[in-house]
Amino acid sequence: MDAGLVVLILLIIAAVVVALVYNRLVALRQTTRQAWGDIDVQLKQRHDLVPNLVETVKGYATHEKETLEKVVQARQQAVDASGLKDQAQAENLLSGALRQLFALAESYPDLKANTNFLALQNELADLENKIAAARRFFNNAVAEYNTAIEQFPAVLLAGPFGFKREDFFEVAASERARVEAAPSVKF
Template sequence: MSTGWIVIGVLVVLVLFAFAAYNRLIALSQRVGQAFADIDVQLKQRHDLIPNLLETVKGYAAHERGTLDDVVKARNAAMSAQGPGQVAAAEGQLSGALGRLIALSEAYPDLKANANFQQLANELSDLENKIAASRRFFNNAVQEYNTGIQQMPAALFAGIFGFTRKDFFDLGADRSTVEQVPTVKF
């Protein structure tokens, strides 16, 4: 009789532990989702700022069509990207194109002195800093989640519950381009 109670006690402890592990993994997964949503909000603000910046530059640098077209193409690709991997790659391309666009101001003193351009460039610089902070928060959340599903004894239940590794917001080959926040000089 006492052996039966011991077995039942062990099973109850295992079930309670499975519930605790599941709830912890759910919380970590939700944190990753929330962190990616934060990045998405910042990126949307960036995408919304770009048309205004382009219109301002067009008036001063109309013959720089290639640079303007590159920014438009990169913005469209970034807006349609899905998931951390695709978004990171598309945003890397967009950051490079924006850097070239901002560099145009050096060649056009009137553009550089334009108050609207200055304001938009400052907003862009501020957004780039916010995106970098959001990206760090997201990668921290992914690291905690990935660690959580790999640590024993939760690792025994993670696969059963359908928890799989999540990807970091990795900049890959475009890392050096993105790490250089566009410099705004007036």
């Protein structure tokens, strides 16, 4: 066999491998971006719901201005956040402020019985479940993408083609501690 033909065949094989690896990385990056888009949609819905919730609570808890202001400020920070880390941090603050708001509602029986408040609370709980599911999907996509760009032979191509590690959408340490400190059930 001619040496030129062997080199040509090896170059074709190398080009096919490069194309396959590149296309896989592009697909994984797109999956990660789509997963972030899914989270973003859910977060925007939550941001839209918060003002209605605050207005409903205002009517019952007029002297709880500080808590309501914290919720409004946290929502605005979440709306204004850019970048994954800033967004995650702002959303964790908003989650904490909303928890305070619902804790406050426990002190107002009329508010707890208000159908509008209950509907908003249920809608928010549903959104929180959707956000959690979207976050799990996103973090799984990020893990798969990050793993792919670190594996051979993709590691040789990732840097030169601009593929960079993605950050996870993480729960704040305070939120994690709250989950880990679940109440115990005793009979």
